[in-house]
Amino acid sequence: MLLVVVAVVWFAVFLVLKCFEARTGGVLSRFLQERNISLYLGYVSWTTTRFNAPLMSAGAKHRRWLDGWFGLGMAFGLLGLVLSVVLLLANLFIVLRIGFTEISAPITSDVQRLATSIASGALELNASLSASSAAMQRAQMALHTTHRALHAAEVAVEHTASTYGEVLRVNAGLMAPLVPGVNLPHSQIVYVLLALLISVVLHEAGHALAAGVEDLRVTSVGGFFALIFPGAFVQIDGLEQINVRRQLKVYCAGAWHNVVVAALCAVLVVALPVLLAPLYVKHKGSVVISVPRGSALSSFLSVGDVVGSIGHNPTPDRESFAHALAHLKFVNESRGFCMAPGFVRMSSTGSGCCAIARAPPERFLRTLAARQSLANPLASGEHTQLQSELDDYRLREPREPTELRSSDEAEHELGKSVTNTSASEHEEKSEDANLITTEGASQEVEQPSAADSRIRGGSQCFKRLFSNAADDSGEMYCIPPRLMKHIETCEISEDCQKVELGADSSTSTREAQGCYSPVLPAGQKLIEIVVRTAGEERQIFFQGQPEVLARSIVLSDYRPRLTSLAGFWWYRAFVAWNLPRKLDRLLRYTLSISLCLAVLNMAPVYFLDGEASAILFVRLLFPRIKTGRLEHVKAWILKTGTALLICNILVSLSAASAS
Incomplete structure (x- = not known):
């Protein structure tokens, strides 16, 4: 629904701008060209040469250690190429298997219910005739107790997930495209877009720095918005004129930077309590950050209150709160x-x-x-x-x-x-x-x-x-x-x-x-x-x-830490802002999206870095391959990889919408 609204807004704005362009005799076009802005229906981009010199000089200045750095990136590129294909195949298999299980589940459940009813009838008959009915009842009570314990754990998990604002989806597979309103809650869109922006900017910065190390000229850098999704790009001149190994360093630099960003985010998530220690203390009580409108507790609890225990069970954190309930x-x-x-x-x-x-x-x-x-x-x-x-x-x-x-x-x-x-x-x-x-x-x-x-x-x-x-x-x-x-x-x-x-x-x-x-x-x-x-x-x-x-x-x-200031309105506003949760969520989304970009961008798919990288690796591993044969291998690899990616997207979207 959100994408439909965005598309309608784009269409309305584009129509207004075109009408304005027609009435003013090209004033808008000249204004956009002077500022290197390109505007199309659902797409706007901006390019600049302002960052060319700083990026190239940074690469040239630190060439000695950056050359080794991007050499590691090239090694990851080969690994990422293989992993991307394995990941796409595994994800497609898992999603299709789950879908088949869901289709066959009603038939299986009917058979199981019939078998259960027959078995229960037999058990009742045996219980009335056999002296072991007491033992059978004890076994049934033990089974019932186990079911209750499992349900209690399920309630705790569901509560923990709901307080994080996340949705549990059992049929999402290893990965799934994030579509607002389908498998992405609207409340998470800002985090996703910001994480995507961070990931693509650092990805393109890797390409630009690697170009500087290889003495290539960066002609321009820029960014774009496609519907609501941000992106970035770098234009490099003379890339095809250098040898295969140096080309691979430039092509693999973006994915390599995404891997580093993902690893850094993982470290920051773990170290977040230490980094926030001057302002916050963790696991010392569950703090109320919001009481939803219409809640039964709205007149009793305020933002900033600390829930110390539930039914004599201490609640130092949300997980213990969920387990107590x-x-x-x-x-x-x-x-x-x-x-x-x-x-x-x-x-x-x-x-x-x-x-x-x-x-x-x-x-x-x-x-x-x-x-x-x-x-x-x-x-x-x-x-x-x-x-x-x-x-x-x-x-x-x-x-x-x-x-x-x-x-x-x-x-x-x-x-x-x-x-x-x-x-x-x-x-x-x-x-x-x-x-x-x-x-x-x-x-x-x-x-x-x-x-x-x-x-x-x-x-x-x-x-x-x-x-x-x-x-x-x-x-x-x-x-x-x-x-x-x-x-x-x-x-x-x-x-x-x-x-x-x-x-x-x-x-x-x-x-x-x-x-x-x-x-x-x-x-x-x-x-x-x-x-x-x-x-x-x-x-x-x-x-x-x-x-x-x-x-x-x-x-x-x-x-x-400053609980003595709980009576002030700005303290409650600070608590309600929930800075630790926002940082944690942004870091986790950045980790996920950056790692996904690192792997998928190396996939042998048209219009991705893997399009050139896959063929360059073939040339590097088989230097004597003939040009004609290389073209056939290139076409087969790219068509297969592109078809595999499209199938994953379609199947994952279908599974997400069905859930």
């Missing part, structure tokens, strides 16, 4: 809050909200449909109550991320309604809460007033956790979250301390607190997030699915 998805651990039984009894509004928390949504849908289909319509009050219950469940549903709001120093709320409204609307809707935010570890408990105790809206269902399952009576309580503040977390009641009861110390008694865990809908977790802001640590409890949390935040492995 993948772990939480399959770990059935319950976390609760320390509350005195007396406070629970006084604050509880019954257990009506617990039916909503535990029941599946189909129960409400079926009941509502049945009641609406009665001959006598449902009374408005009863209908309203049922609809309210259904709406309440939808707020708790795993598919709906729970919005967060930061808490005061004086009050810490449990829960929040799902909303993406303004700050004033957040205040109005804070009655219905599904999310817990706590700060500090104080055990103060605010006693509810009579009016607060009557409030049913926004109540959260709790049940007490016991270390001994026999002690669990199954009793549940609905407690308005806003009645609690400064509450400790726990896993069992033994984690909680005792609290003082009574007006004075002489008559007071100590009551053991219990560990009360929220009752959540299926698929949801209560995830504790430890966040540091300007040196101050706070806790956020996220109720929802781990994968929703993974999509609600963008993190970086690099934490700025």
Whole structure:
């Protein structure tokens, strides 16, 4: 789509310029010629002689060591010629093989499903007749556990890839042409174009320097844009008049420079943490660089905050963050809050909200449909109550991320309604809460007033956790979250301390607190997030699915050193700019594109350096070959290489578009 837009823009601009040219009597043509600019539909180029002398003098001045340098380049040229053919053949084979596998996959899957159903039926029959059914069940449970572990690893990999802004493609082969909107996200275009510009400029600089070493005259250098893709070129005079070995040094110099650039980029990627050490520290906490619009965390996290841990799992970097979420998805651990039984009894509004928390949504849908289909319509009050219950469940549903709001120093709320409204609307809707935010570890408990105790809206269902399952009576309580503040977390009641009861110390008694865990809908977790802001640590409890949390935040492995300045707007702007990630991405794209240019440019293909290099290597290796035979060999090599490259491009584009 982007290329279509670019083509339309090019056509419109070219049409306007041609109309202007016709009305002004050639003024535009003379203006472009005076500045050595050539303009065609979809193509513009510029040439200059300004850099001829500096490039030639640099080559002549350092001829002694540059001659050996470009001698290494000639050796790589021969290796690159062979590698390019092998790479093109291997890539074509891989892409075609993957395509054939995808075509045959539906048929194979149908056969496998049929075989599985037959096998499962046989297993069920054997299980009912055989005494080894228990062992079979244990084996199935072990297999199920393995599948869960593999899925957890897959979730972690997908999250890591998504935070990098990259797309996982299994059918891309060894290489693929980068086409914006097809296999190249629009957000990556700037990096690709800049990396391409760096690669081609240094490529042509290699040709120019090698020409200076060989006492050849550089007539001009220039650059061009074809649609949106940049390029460069060097025009050298007298190249065909020198011997084969010297010609090869000039032709192979560009690809050799691309190899060096790729190697340098690889070193810089590895050394990036050291180079950025004065400004950043790595693996010391996952730093928030962006909270996407509409994210459930938009009201709780700010750019520059450091996520220290997820569910008691340290998160020094994005990879550990992803693994922590993948772990939480399959770990059935319950976390609760320390509350005195007396406070629970006084604050509880019954257990009506617990039916909503535990029941599946189909129960409400079926009941509502049945009641609406009665001959006598449902009374408005009863209908309203049922609809309210259904709406309440939808707020708790795993598919709906729970919005967060930061808490005061004086009050810490449990829960929040799902909303993406303004700050004033957040205040109005804070009655219905599904999310817990706590700060500090104080055990103060605010006693509810009579009016607060009557409030049913926004109540959260709790049940007490016991270390001994026999002690669990199954009793549940609905407690308005806003009645609690400064509450400790726990896993069992033994984690909680005792609290003082009574007006004075002489008559007071100590009551053991219990560990009360929220009752959540299926698929949801209560995830504790430890966040540091300007040196101050706070806790956020996220109720929802781990994968929703993974999509609600963008993190970086690099934490700025001056965290004490986190309160300033320019600090947050600096963090949001995400300089380490931008540099890392540019270096990686430059490495990939430069290495690709180094190999493919030596391929025996028309209009590439390999067109001349391939024949020169034949002449170098077979100096006595006859001219007529050389022409036949040249035609066969170039036609085969060009056809191989075209097939790779077409097949790779087809595979990329299909994915």
